[in-house]
Amino acid sequence: MTHTKLLKLALKYKLGTCSETEKQILFSYCEKVQHKNALAAWTLAEKQAVQKALLQRIHKTITTENTPKKYTAFYKWGAAVVILLLISTTIYFVKNNSTIPTNAVTLTLQGGKQYYFPDTETKQIIKNNTGDTLAYLQKNKLVYLNTTNVGENILSIPYGKKLGLVLSDSSTIELNAGSTITYPVSFINVHQRKITLEGEAFFDVTTNKNKPFVVNASLIDVKVYGTEFNVDAYAEDKQIEVVLVEGAVGVSTKNNKNILHLKPGYKASYSKADKALTKAEVNPEVYTAWISGELVIRKMRFDDILKKLERMYNVTIENNRPELSSEIFNARFAKNTPVETVMNDFKITYSIDYEVIKDNVKTTIIIK
Numbered sequence: 001m002t003h004t005k006l007l008k009l010a011l012k013y014k015l016g017t018c019s020e021t022e023k024q025i026l027f028s029y030c031e032k033v034q035h036k037n038a039l040a041a042w043t044l045a046e047k048q049a050v051q052k053a054l055l056q057r058i059h060k061t062i063t064t065e066n067t068p069k070k071y072t073a074f075y076k077w078g079a080a081v082v083i084l085l086l087i088s089t090t091i092y093f094v095k096n097n098s099t100i101p102t103n104a105v106t107l108t109l110q111g112g113k114q115y116y117f118p119d120t121e122t123k124q125i126i127k128n129n130t131g132d133t134l135a136y137l138q139k140n141k142l143v144y145l146n147t148t149n150v151g152e153n154i155l156s157i158p159y160g161k162k163l164g165l166v167l168s169d170s171s172t173i174e175l176n177a178g179s180t181i182t183y184p185v186s187f188i189n190v191h192q193r194k195i196t197l198e199g200e201a202f203f204d205v206t207t208n209k210n211k212p213f214v215v216n217a218s219l220i221d222v223k224v225y226g227t228e229f230n231v232d233a234y235a236e237d238k239q240i241e242v243v244l245v246e247g248a249v250g251v252s253t254k255n256n257k258n259i260l261h262l263k264p265g266y267k268a269s270y271s272k273a274d275k276a277l278t279k280a281e282v283n284p285e286v287y288t289a290w291i292s293g294e295l296v297i298r299k300m301r302f303d304d305i306l307k308k309l310e311r312m313y314n315v316t317i318e319n320n321r322p323e324l325s326s327e328i329f330n331a332r333f334a335k336n337t338p339v340e341t342v343m344n345d346f347k348i349t350y351s352i353d354y355e356v357i358k359d360n361v362k363t364t365i366i367i368k
């Protein structure tokens with residue numbers, strides 16, 4: 001695993017957006033770091049030397065542990081500490097050296113510098129390590145300047161939040177909760193405008209026939225010809241969906257370069273289990289309602305509804321009624337409807353009882 005990918009996974013773990021598979025990969029790697037001195041092979045910039053030293057200190061502590069029983073306990077604890085150190089010792093920007101805020105939008109620049117945004121309304125200027133201004137954040141939108149700077153940035157949105165992004169070519173992206181997007185600071189000296197998405201986003205792409213826009217969403221690529229479309233590609237979901245609102249897109253898989261072309265009002269679905277790519281006519285408004293804060297549920301499995309609610313409201317939901325998992329439901333809720341109202345509607349309409357438990361850290365909903 002590359003250093004960049006490891007940091008990206010560690011950051012997702014902090015934000016609470018890791019899938020179970022990603023957690024296993026991350027903990028497995030950190031456990032290897034503890035036993036096998038994998039750190040020695042890392043080539044880190046001088047500004048990341050503190051991170052390396054801290055990780056090596058954990059490695060030294062663990063390898064000098066003698067008692068097997070104590071070793072096992074420390075082994076599990078150490079993996080978590082490695083993750084925390086990966087997050088906390090990466091070069092970041094926090095005003096007045098304050099504590100890293102929880103549930104904040106996180107921007108990672110080329111080279112490792114990080115910005116944390118608990119407040120996305122107030123204007124903030126984004127600068128790289130050499131002091132060049134790259135972008136500014138204001139009114140829930142991160143806007144990039146038309147710059148000659150190069151390199152990739154990573155933007156991560158925690159559960160319970162959304163954010164707008166304007167790229168240097170003026171293409172606009174609306175990012176849903178629990179999403180991570182990797183994109184170039186500028187598109188100079190490139191043949192195509194390629195970005196990587198994990199999660200959900202709505203794109204309004206600026207036309208440039210000389211530089212096609214390509215969205216890599218895990219197992220599929222979406223080639224764009226100047227258009228508006230929605231991509232739903234969360235790692236934990238069973239399928240990836242692309243819905244075209246306006247213009248034209250072509251969808252292809254990693255193993256099959258045959259392109260499935262979409263017209264407005266059509267959806268491409270890729271099944272991760274069957275590795276099949278299909279097309280169907282849909283109502284795009286159902287798939288883009290989240291942008292305005294609405295919650296629209298159409299022919300959705302109960303398990304998938306719970307995952308959607310967890311992302312949207314930043315809550316944890318425990319389902320103690322497994323017989324409901326595959327049941328199909330339909331519902332629609334207005335903008336900014338509280339999660340308690342959503343759950344109460346399910347209780348009244350479908351006799352699904354629940355309990356809400358809140359503490360200072362999180363909100364848990366238990367399906368009874």
